[in-house]
Amino acid sequence: MCANLTYDVLVAGTYFCDLVFTDLPEMPRVGADIYARGFDMVPGGTYYIVLVLNRLGMKVAWLCDFGNDIFSRFVLAEAEKAGVNTSTCRRYDRPKRVVAVSFSFAHDRGFVSYEDEKYRHPGLEELSAYNFRAYLSPGISDWEQVATVSRHPRRKDFVHFMDCQHTNLTLTTPGLAEALQKVDIFAPNECEALAFTGEEDVFRALDRLAEIVPTVVIKRGGKGSIAKQGRQTWQVPAIDTIVKDTTGAGDSFNAGFLYAYLAGEPIDLCLRYGNVTGGLSVQNTGSMRCVQIDLVHEMAKNYWKYSAAYT
Secondary structure, eight states: OGGGOEEEEEEESOEEEEEEEESOSSOOOTTOOOOOSEEEEEEEEHHHHHHHHHHTTOOEEEEOEEOSSHHHHHHHHHHHHTTOOOTTSEEOSSOOOEEEEEEEOSSOEEEEEEESSOOOOOOHHHHHTOEEEEEEEOOGGGGGGHHHHHTOTTGGGSEEEEEOOSOSOOTTSTTHHHHHTTOSEEEOBHHHHHHHHTOSSHHHHHHHHHTTSSEEEEEOGGGOEEEEETTEEEEEOOBOOOOSOOTTHHHHHHHHHHHHHHTTOOHHHHHHHHHHHHHHHTTSSSTTTTOOHHHHHHHHHTGGGTBTTTO
């Protein structure tokens, strides 16, 4: 059934049900009862990037596991309400609770998370049933899955995009650098890139990663984003925006960047699209709520009008 369809992006990874607390008077700490002035419950995890890709008009195969619990049902209902294709999601007649409590500030956020069981990565047989133009790995913790993806019979026909996410892994982890060599695009944020490489300067981290991965993108939040491909480096400032909740901003950036990349756009324009989708996502709780695709195109192509470097 799947082999007859060609998807723009295959996203393999877990959902989260995010309980987001915003406008906190101080950082949560032991022994303190702190009241947030804002709260929302929103779908998270790989849902963020799937939703933004869907908003951008891309056809997405979402290999995500859902159970019969209240959190699975909530995220599935929200996805279907948003027009996200859930036909490729895997359903189980048991709880598959994946929950994250997020305390979000303008400069950063923190999480306390829980999952009933680890996500089951698709095997080669399952992956081979799909045709797609890009495969998205949501985090470097999936690095052992790279070997499976690299054996896909149509590997030369798609791009492998990998995010980083928070991890204790580093470039010195045995086998990790070799796995990254098989990835086409690696996109950590600045903190992740520094911790992952052990460098203190983001451009040195960029250079070091670019020795391993063909295209490296580093997300820098309010400082925009940078990228390196071969010997060429790009730096694009962020858009001017009001930050309410940074949850899902990196995933939203990934979607915007990958959308432009698959359209054959130059890297600097891909960074603009990433900055726009990431920047718009932080204006509300939950990714890309009420954001129109026409606005994304307008802001990316007339970037100087919206960039923090010019306003």
